[in-house]
Amino acid sequence: xxxxxxxxxxxxxxxxxxxxxxxxxxxxxxxxxxxxxxxxxxxxxxxxxxxxxxxxxxxxxxxxxxxxxxxxxxxxxxxxxxxxxxxxxxxxxxxxxxxxxxxxxxxxxxxxxxxxxxxxxxxxxxxxxxxxxxxxxxxxxxxxxxxxxxxxxxxxxxxxxxxxxxxxxxxxxxxxxxxxxxxxxxxxxxxxxxxxxxxxxxxxxxxxxxxxxxxxxxxxxxxxxxxxxxxxxxxxxxxxxxxxxxxxxxxxxxxxxxxxxxxxxxxxxxxxxxxxxxxxxxxxxxxxxxxxxxxxxxxxxxxxxxxxxxxx
Amino acid sequence: xxxxxxxxxxxxxxxxxxxxxxxxxxxxxxxxxxxxxxxxxxxxxxxxxxxxxxxxxxxxxxxxxxxxxxxxxxxxxxxxxxxxxxxxxxxxxxxxxxxxxxxxxxxxxxxxxxxxxxxxxxxxxxxxxxxxxxxxxxxxxxxxxxxxxxxxxxxxxxxxxxxxxxxxxxxxxxxxxxxxxxxxxxxxxxxxxxxxxxxxxxxxxxxxxxxxxxxxxxxxxxxxxxxxxxxxxxxxxxxxxxxxxxxxxxxxxxxxxxxxxxxxxxxxx
Ligand SMILES: Nc1ncnc2c1ncn2[C@@H]1O[C@H](COP(=O)(O)OP(=O)(O)O)[C@@H](O)[C@H]1O
Ligand SMILES: [Mg+2]
Numbered sequence: 416x417x418x419x420x421x422x423x424x425x426x427x428x429x430x431x432x433x434x435x436x437x438x439x440x441x442x443x444x445x446x447x448x449x450x451x452x453x454x455x456x457x458x459x460x461x462x463x464x465x466x467x468x469x470x471x472x473x474x475x476x477x478x479x480x481x482x483x484x485x486x487x488x489x490x491x492x493x494x495x496x497x498x499x500x501x502x503x504x505x506x507x508x509x510x511x512x513x514x515x516x517x518x519x520x521x522x523x524x525x526x527x528x529x530x531x532x533x534x535x536x537x538x539x540x541x542x543x544x545x546x547x548x549x550x551x552x553x554x555x556x557x558x559x560x561x562x563x564x565x566x567x568x569x570x571x572x573x574x575x576x577x578x579x580x581x582x583x584x585x586x587x588x589x590x591x592x593x594x595x596x597x598x599x600x601x602x603x604x605x606x607x608x609x610x611x612x613x614x615x616x617x618x619x620x621x622x623x624x625x626x627x628x629x630x631x632x633x634x635x636x637x638x639x640x641x642x643x644x645x646x647x648x649x650x651x652x653x654x655x656x657x658x659x660x661x662x663x664x665x666x667x668x669x670x671x672x673x674x675x676x677x678x679x680x681x682x683x684x685x686x687x688x689x690x691x692x693x694x695x696x697x698x699x700x701x702x703x704x705x706x707x708x709x710x711x712x713x714x715x716x717x718x719x720x721x722x723x724x725x726x727x
Numbered sequence: 728x729x730x731x732x733x734x735x736x737x738x739x740x741x742x743x744x745x746x747x748x749x750x751x752x753x754x755x756x757x758x759x760x761x762x763x764x765x766x767x768x769x770x771x772x773x774x775x776x777x778x779x780x781x782x783x784x785x786x787x788x789x790x791x792x793x794x795x796x797x798x799x800x801x802x803x804x805x806x807x808x809x810x811x812x813x814x815x816x817x818x819x820x821x822x823x824x825x826x827x828x829x830x831x832x833x834x835x836x837x838x839x840x841x842x843x844x845x846x847x848x849x850x851x852x853x854x855x856x857x858x859x860x861x862x863x864x865x866x867x868x869x870x871x872x873x874x875x876x877x878x879x880x881x882x883x884x885x886x887x888x889x890x891x892x893x894x895x896x897x898x899x900x901x902x903x904x905x906x907x908x909x910x911x912x913x914x915x916x917x918x919x920x921x922x923x924x925x926x927x928x929x930x931x932x933x934x935x936x937x938x939x940x941x942x943x944x945x946x947x948x949x950x951x952x953x954x955x956x957x958x959x960x961x962x963x964x965x966x967x968x969x970x971x972x973x974x975x976x977x978x979x980x981x982x983x984x985x986x987x988x989x990x991x992x993x994x995x996x
Contacts, residue, residue: 528870530866554872557872561871566862569864571862639871
């Protein structure tokens with residue numbers, strides 16, 4: 416699936432001009448965000464225009480509403496998934512969405528990046544309606560809001576480095592060497608750097624364990640340095656120690672990259688660990704949304720039954 | 728008296744079923760037309776994806792050579808034998824080359840290769856794209872800001888439309904050799920004479936017709952294969968289901984297209 420015309424060699428890695436340039440933009444980004452910027456991540460952000468808190472001249476401060484679902488109605492034929500659904504996502508937070516299987520948690524994530532469209536209502540990103548966007552606008556959104564799919568959805572005909580570098584290859588004019596360097600960076604962030612896992616770059620996804628595949632998928636989603644990461648059941652099907660590892664990683668990425676995270680899960684341990692706020696999907700909308708502590712204190716039997724795992 | 732309502736009920740039900748079948752058929756054709764439109768609109772934009780196109784063409788073409796060769800050889804031999812028997816009754820067995828040429832080149836080789844090799848290409852695509860669909864890899868391409876139609880459908884469509892005419896050209900040669908073999912060994916019409924009459928009968932228009940059919944059938948097979956893959960529902964059993972449907976869909980649509988093209992070409996040829 417890769418094109419032949421991407422084989423132009425990258426610029427020499429030790430070009431002093433580039434380094435100075437990178438250093439400058441790094442400090443700028445660090446100042447702007449008031450957080451610890453990750454080395455060289457700003458280069459990608461600049462190349463792809465995925466600056467945090469700023470889009471098309473509009474700005475959004477930490478804690479302000481970034482993505483907003485407004486009276487969403489979504490159905491597949493007779494199968495109604497959402498009815499008059501409303502939900503806000505704030506910049507910089509980690510929102511956990513909990514709810515039973517097949518109730519539409521994945522659909523919610525797909526609405527955010529225009530993979531599915533609602534029949535009524537709006538999904539607003541910086542006040543722009545995702546449902547009304549054309550292909551070019553969607554492409555731009557998808558660089559800023561990236562999704563980690565449930566099974567990883569790694570391209571099984573490609574090597575790990577091709578998988579992780581996919582977005583950069585598609586959307587920047589970086590050469591092979593530079594893309595590889597970025598891929599190493601992203602893999603290192605999820606603890607799969609070639610230093611600890613020699614030879615991983617050239618392997619195919621089928622050769623890796625389930626837990627590693629999930630982490631590679633995560634690396635692929637952060638390679639473009641998104642503003643928002645959507646996680647679809649990141650810990651489902653993993654053993655407890657891998658669950659912990661992924662949960663810690665979600666926290667770490669939020670801290671180090673300053674991303675906003677939306678984590679869909681039905682594993683309550685993960686939910687409590689990663690979340691700033693929790694939203695519970697019930698009866699085709701989100702009637703219960705609150706900060707973790709407040710959410711845990713909710714007395715409604717519908718909530719208690721779900722978080723304590725009682726049936727009926 | 729009591730029979731009437733049930734009969735009427737059954738009648739109504741079967742009409743409703745018919746209606747449903749027609750609706751889903753129309754929807755299926757509509758979906759394919761939309762996909763074709765998207766592929767033709769977005770495919771030719773830069774970068775053209777020449778690497779993918781040539782990779783797919785080689786994959787589809789080379790892997791199908793054995794099957795194409797066998798099918799063509801046997802259809803050439805069988806047709807020559809059938810015509811030879813009939814002609815011998817009239818004492819006209821010398822015109823065996825004239826008679827077989829047209830039906831082989833214009834009709835049998837393209838159609839037979841389309842329903843065998845074309846089906847094989849299409850089911851391969853459905854299985855591959857269908858499993859990408861159920862594992863959300865197609866969504867992942869979109870989510871990474873790329874275009875699945877451009878990345879997956881366009882190269883396969885072009886590759887099938889290139890590979891099929893090449894295979895039909897090859898098949899035409901093999902089918903003629905098959906006919907020649909039977910004519911020489913069974914009916915004592917010399918191979919050289921068979922060849923001369925065979926070629927004499929064919930005009931440029933007949934080659935064009937053969938190649939046009941191959942192009943259309945190849946494109947159809949690619950389109951059906953990709954569409955079926957993309958419209959695969961959830962679960963891995965779904966891949967098996969849509970692959971099975973592809974077999975029927977390719978055969979039926981190739982025959983319909985064949986009828987249409989024959990109607991179109993007959994006045995000219
Ligand atoms: N593309 C689609 N076409 C038809 N139905 C769908 C589609 N995607 C999801 N659904 C249906 O929507 C419902 C919710 O699906 P999903 O969001 O995947 O649930 P979950 O909460 O487990 O993630 C399911 O009943 C599913 O069958
Ligand atoms: Mg899901």
